[in-house]
Amino acid sequence: MESIEKEIKECKRCELCKTRxxxxxxxxxxxxxxxxxxEAPGYYEDLKGRPFVGKAGKVLDELLESVGWExxxxxxxxxxxxRPPGNRNPATAEIKACTPYLDAQLGIIxxxxxxxxGNFSLSYIFDKFGxxxxxxxxxxxxxxxxxTIASIKKIIPLYHPAVATYNPEMKEVLVExxxxxxxxx
Ligand code: URA
Numbered sequence: 001m002e003s004i005e006k007e008i009k010e011c012k013r014c015e016l017c018k019t020r021x022x023x024x025x026x027x028x029x030x031x032x033x034x035x036x037x038x039e040a041p042g043y044y045e046d047l048k049g050r051p052f053v054g055k056a057g058k059v060l061d062e063l064l065e066s067v068g069w070e071x072x073x074x075x076x077x078x079x080x081x082x083r084p085p086g087n088r089n090p091a092t093a094e095i096k097a098c099t100p101y102l103d104a105q106l107g108i109i110x111x112x113x114x115x116x117x118g119n120f121s122l123s124y125i126f127d128k129f130g131x132x133x134x135x136x137x138x139x140x141x142x143x144x145x146x147x148t149i150a151s152i153k154k155i156i157p158l159y160h161p162a163v164a165t166y167n168p169e170m171k172e173v174l175v176e177x178x179x180x181x182x183x184x185x
Pocket of ligand 1: 039078118
C-alpha cells in the first residue's frame with residue numbers, strides 16, 4: 001500500500017491534481033474484511049487528506065457504531081482520490097484515470113465484502129465484476145456474489161451516507177442495510 005500511497009500523492013494523471021489540497025488515499029485496516037468505496041473527497045476530506053470526515057463522514061461513523069464496528073477495522077476509500085472542484089460529479093475520464101488505484105487497493109486488501117456508497121461507486125464496482133446494475137432503490141441492502149480468480153466476494157450496494165444529511169428518514173434505511181452488511185460476513 002505504501003507505494004500506491006506515494007504514487008497517489010504524486011499523481012498527475014488528471015486535472016484534479018491542480019485543484020486538490022491533499023489527495024485522499026483511504027484509511028483503515030489492510031486486513032479488513034469489509035471495504036467501503038465512496039465517490040470522491042469533499043471539502044473537508046481534501047483539507048485533511050482523510051476519507052469521510054465531513055457531514056457524510058459523521059453519518060458513516062454513526063452507522064459503523066450502530067453495528068459495533070470501528071473505522072480501524074474496515075477500510076474506507078473512494079473511486080476518485082482527489083476532490084472535484086465544488087464537489088461536482090466525477091467525470092468519466094477522471095474515473096478512468098483514477099480507478100487503477102482502487103483496483104490496486106482491492107488487490108492488496110482482498111476484502112470479503114465490498115460495500116459501495118452511492119451511484120458512482122456502484123457503477124464502477126458492478127462494471128468491474130460484470131454485474132448488471134438496477135436502480136439503487138431496488139438494490140440497496142441486497143448482497144451480490146461474484147467469483148474472482150482469487151476468491152468469492154460479496155458486493156452490497158448502499159445509499160451514500162450523505163442522503164441522510166438531507167433526508168433524515170434515510171438514516172433508518174441505512175441502519176437496516178448495515179445490519180444486512182454484518183450478516184454477510
Ligand atoms: N463523500 C464521499 O463519497 N467520499 C468522502 O470521502 C466524503 C464524502
